[in-house]
Amino acid sequence: MQNNITLPLLVQNVLERLEKNGFSAYVVGGCVRDSLQGKKPHDWDICTSALPQQVKEVFGGCKIVETGIAHGTVTLFLEGQPFEITTFRTEGNYTDGRRPDSVSFSPNIEDDLSRRDFTINAMAYNPNRGLVDLFGGRQDLQKKVLRCVGNPHERLREDALRILRGVRFCAGLGLKMDAESKQALQDCVAGLEHISVERIFEELTKLLCGEFVVQALLEYDFVLFQILPQLQATKGFEQHNPYHIWDVWRHTVYAVGASIPDPIVRLALLFHDIGKPLCFHQEKGVGHFYGHANISFQMSKEILEKWKVSIQQKNRVCRLVKYHDSPIWPTDVSIKRWLNRMGVEDFFLLLEVKRGDARAKAEHCQWRLEEIDQIEAIARDILRRKECFSLKKLNISGKELLQLGFVQGKEIGKTLDFLLSQVMQGMLPNEPTPLQQAALQYRKKLENK
Numbered sequence: 374m375q376n377n378i379t380l381p382l383l384v385q386n387v388l389e390r391l392e393k394n395g396f397s398a399y400v401v402g403g404c405v406r407d408s409l410q411g412k413k414p415h416d417w418d419i420c421t422s423a424l425p426q427q428v429k430e431v432f433g434g435c436k437i438v439e440t441g442i443a444h445g446t447v448t449l450f451l452e453g454q455p456f457e458i459t460t461f462r463t464e465g466n467y468t469d470g471r472r473p474d475s476v477s478f479s480p481n482i483e484d485d486l487s488r489r490d491f492t493i494n495a496m497a498y499n500p501n502r503g504l505v506d507l508f509g510g511r512q513d514l515q516k517k518v519l520r521c522v523g524n525p526h527e528r529l530r531e532d533a534l535r536i537l538r539g540v541r542f543c544a545g546l547g548l549k550m551d552a553e554s555k556q557a558l559q560d561c562v563a564g565l566e567h568i569s570v571e572r573i574f575e576e577l578t579k580l581l582c583g584e585f586v587v588q589a590l591l592e593y594d595f596v597l598f599q600i601l602p603q604l605q606a607t608k609g610f611e612q613h614n615p616y617h618i619w620d621v622w623r624h625t626v627y628a629v630g631a632s633i634p635d636p637i638v639r640l641a642l643l644f645h646d647i648g649k650p651l652c653f654h655q656e657k658g659v660g661h662f663y664g665h666a667n668i669s670f671q672m673s674k675e676i677l678e679k680w681k682v683s684i685q686q687k688n689r690v691c692r693l694v695k696y697h698d699s700p701i702w703p704t705d706v707s708i709k710r711w712l713n714r715m716g717v718e719d720f721f722l723l724l725e726v727k728r729g730d731a732r733a734k735a736e737h738c739q740w741r742l743e744e745i746d747q748i749e750a751i752a753r754d755i756l757r758r759k760e761c762f763s764l765k766k767l768n769i770s771g772k773e774l775l776q777l778g779f780v781q782g783k784e785i786g787k788t789l790d791f792l793l794s795q796v797m798q799g800m801l802p803n804e805p806t807p808l809q810q811a812a813l814q815y816r817k818k819l820e821n822k
Contacts, residue, residue, distance in 0.1 A: 378408040378498050383451050384417045387458070388499065394431045396423040399482060399497035399505065406493050409511060410546075419458045420497065422480045428458050444476050461485040483507060490528055490535045491542065492520045519548040525557035533564030537576040537600070540593045544583025549592070562599045570680040573600055581639040587630035594622070603672055604643075606650040613660030616734050621649050624733050632729030637686070638722055641693035642729050644673040670695035689719060693726050701727075703747045708755060709762035709797040717756065724749055761796050761803040764789055769808040777809060779816065791815050 380388070384400060391398035398421040404414035421428065425447050429437050436450040445460035461479045479485065482497055482505055489495040492510035504511065508522050519542055521528040521535075529535050536558055542548055550558065565573065577600065583589060590597060598605040607621035617624055628642045648668030654661055673694045677687040692715065701711050701723075712720050724745055731741040761767055769792060771785045779785050792808055792815075795801035801811055 378405065378504075380500065381417070383454060384419070384456070385500065387419055387449065387451070387456055390431055391419075391421050391423055391428075392501075394423070394427075396421050396427065396431075397480075397482065397499070398423070399499045399502075401485070401497040402489070402494050405496045405498050405504070406510070406514065408498075409496075409514060417456060419456055420461055420482065420485055421458060422461055422482075423458075424460050424478060428460075445478055463488060487522065489522050490532075490538065492522055493542070493546075493548075495522050514546075517546075517548050518551050519543055519546075519554065520551045521554045521557065525554045526561060529557050529561040530564060533561060534568050534572050534576060536562055536565055536596060537568075537573060537580065540589050540596050541576055541580040541583065543593065544580045544586045544589035546583075547585040547588070549588075555593075558593065559595060562596055565596075565599050574680045574682060578636045578640065581629060581643060582634040582636055584634075586639075587626055590626045590629070591623070601643075601676065603647055603676065607647065610650050610653070611660075612649075612662075613655060613658065615659070616738050618735050619733065621646050627733035628729040631732035633725050635722065635725065637689050637693065638725045638729065640690045641673075641697065641722075641726050644676070644690065644694050645669055645697045645726065645730065647672050666695055666698045689722075692719065693723055696723060697726050697730060701748055703744060703751060705751065705755060705760075706798050708748060708752050709760070712752065712755070712762045713793070713797070720752065721749070724752075761793070764793055766803070767793050767796065767808070768803050768805050769812065773805075773809070774812060777813065779812075784816070784819065787819070788812050788815055 378400075380400065388398045388400070398419060400417050401420045402418050404417045407414045423431065425439070425442055425445055428447055428449070432449055438448045438450070440446055440448045440457065441459075445462050447458055449456045449458055461482055461484060463477045463479050463484045486495045486497060486505065486507055492508040492513045494510070495506075495508050496510045497505040499505075509520075513520050519539055521539075529539075539550065539554070539558060543550065580586065580589065594608065598608070604622065604625075607625060610621040612619075612621060612624070619627065625643060625646055628645070629639050632638050632642055646662075646665060646669060648671070649662045649665045651668055652662050652665050654663075670691055674687065674691050677690060682690075696715070701707055711723070714720075715723055727745055728742060731738060731745065734741075755762065759766075767789065769789070771781075771789065774785050774788060775781065779788065792801065792811060795811060796803045796808075801807055
């Protein structure tokens with residue numbers, strides 16, 4: 374844990390300019406927390422006794438955007454970099470469990486820190502006055518404890534998203550909630566029903582990519598089941614299968630944790646076996662889940678549509694869920710077909726999903742990892758050799774087929790698909806003349822049928 378916080382020159386300039394004009398100013402929240410841990414903050418939030426209009430006067434001539442003027446926040450741009458500057462404030466009641474009914478500005482940093490969610494986020498720093506830590510956030514960081522500021526029940530009822538944020542901090546920083554805060558988490562978890570799906574999805578995605586996601590999901594599974602009740606049935610659902618040593622929930626959690634911290638991959642792994650409880654049956658004491666990938670695909674699609682996830686993101690996650698259990702053989706032809714089906718980027722993400730899935734299975738299944746490595750090596754070699762596996766790379770187009778006398782429509786589509794299949798199988802060179810000859814021969818076959 375670091376003792377000193379080194380501020381970037383631009384941040385120092387902002388603080389000094391505010392202070393020279395008679396206002397107090399601090400960096401606050403996550404940037405202080407990260408700095409104490411020796412991490413480089415993604416952004417620097419600044420709080421000050423200056424009102425928004427006074428901030429605009431201090432930085433006259435600079436670009437300032439009123440990003441949250443009702444709550445005292447403006448965004449200052451210096452040398453192209455944005456800095457959020459917020460006036461010290463206190464907050465009224467949270468009637469809707471999402472946002473304060475009223476905001477009052479304050480001249481005191483103490484009032485501002487008292488309204489924050491967790492002690493580790495309720496610290497401020499000024500180079501001249503040092504660290505302001507009213508609630509023991511620095512000590513909690515050292516002890517790896519996540520603790521609410523003040524009364525935990527009040528904090529979590531004010532904004533139920535703090536419940537999910539708390540689990541996200543545990544997943545990202547390896548923290549564990551103190552007993553009182555965890556009890557409040559359990560007592561208040563139903564409040565997540567009142568939070569917008571967009572906010573929930575954003576927090577969940579960050580949570581899943583945390584370094585300590587396994588511990589967090591197992592410790593606070595009731596939070597996940599609140600926002601994803603479809604997962605509840607997987608907990609304790611034994612698989613009775615020699616490939617598995619965990620119930621469906623634990624397998625899911627370990628698969629997520631064993632994968633690369635990519636949000637698309639980890640979302641796919643969270644959903645990949647969600648349909649298993651709906652299709653389980655036993656044969657001679659062995660459990661089987663025939664068709665679970667398709668059921669999980671449909672459930673994932675419904676969930677992500679309800680969460681208003683972008684069409685592109687939804688489709689990518691759902692395709693990975695759908696094909697997570699499909700066989701890919703370590704041959705050029707098989708891999709080219711999968712590159713054609715998935716596209717290059719998502720093909721490699723599919724391999725990452727398969728890796729995470731395999732790592733969470735029984736030890737005797739780990740040979741699959743070697744096969745996945747082999748498949749990846751072949752795929753990268755195909756790309757290196759610039760071999761054809763898509764219509765885009767095929768050295769003949771629909772326009773050229775029209776010039777050869779083909780009719781616009783299905784005939785061209787079928788012909789191009791046939792030619793691509795022949796090229797991918799190595800039965801036809803990807804060269805214009807052989808492709809034209811093969812196209813004409815294929816048309817004759819279609820006409821004779």
